[in-house]
Amino acid sequence: NAGVTQTPKFQVLKTGQSMTLQCAQDMNHEYMSWYRQDPGMGLRLIHYSVGAGITDQGEVPNGYNVSRSTTEDFPLRLLSAAPSQTSVYFCASSYVSGGNSPLHFGNGTRLTVT
Amino acid sequence: GESVGLHLPTLSVQEGDNSIINCAYSNSASDYFIWYKQESGKGPQFIIDIRSNMDKRQGQRVTVLLNKTVKHLSLQIAATQPGDSAVYFCAENYTGGFKTIFGAGTRLFVKA
Numbered sequence: 001n002a003g004v005t006q007t008p009k010f011q012v013l014k015t016g017q018s019m020t021l022q023c024a025q026d027m028n029h030e031y032m033s034w035y036r037q038d039p040g041m042g043l044r045l046i047h048y049s050v051g052a053g054i055t056d057q058g059e060v061p062n063g064y065n066v067s068r069s070t071t072e073d074f075p076l077r078l079l080s081a082a083p084s085q086t087s088v089y090f091c092a093s094s095y096v097s098g099g100n101s102p103l104h105f106g107n108g109t110r111l112t113v114t
Numbered sequence: 115g116e117s118v119g120l121h122l123p124t125l126s127v128q129e130g131d132n133s134i135i136n137c138a139y140s141n142s143a144s145d146y147f148i149w150y151k152q153e154s155g156k157g158p159q160f161i162i163d164i165r166s167n168m169d170k171r172q173g174q175r176v177t178v179l180l181n182k183t184v185k186h187l188s189l190q191i192a193a194t195q196p197g198d199s200a201v202y203f204c205a206e207n208y209t210g211g212f213k214t215i216f217g218a219g220t221r222l223f224v225k226a
Contacts, residue, residue, distance in 0.1 A: 004157075031212070040122055042203060042216035043158070050212060058213060090157050099146050099207030103214060105157030 006106035013081040021076040023091030031097040032074040036087040050097040081113045124221045133191040137204030144206035
């Protein structure tokens, strides 16, 4: 099984550009989420989804949009990139929502905004 | 080990020794706790979890201890190996909750 797949692995953007980070899982997990990881810090939740058609905000949602049209895919959109969004982004999924099962992570997208 | 700012606390142990990594959690309502291991260039990987109705849970070479009175979690790794070198995160959630919250992490360095 591929698990959670994130693309691209690396991306460089100029301030003001937009882009979409892709995330797909093949485990039929109902819950998916996006985290960002900054140096020396833990992971901070950006957005999450408890099923197709349902999304909600996490701790740091500003500047990001998400949608969940299928169970498998959960893309993260940066509308107008800013240097403060330079980070490593991780997508994660779990079998059930409601805080009762561990997250499965992709290997991340390293984003630099200049 | 909790950390503030840019510098992760680091635990350095000799190969073959036992390691103990500590974590203080913040939400009294949390009832589900997870430990993750993150190797360089990879996403966090699930190690072991524990629910609040337990004080201790053992896996293969790992044990998690939960002290709800002082909101403290620890991960014990027996006979630490070089492959255990990584950053370890504790995380918390609660039944019905949709936001798993992570601690800042502890870097484990194993000396051969």
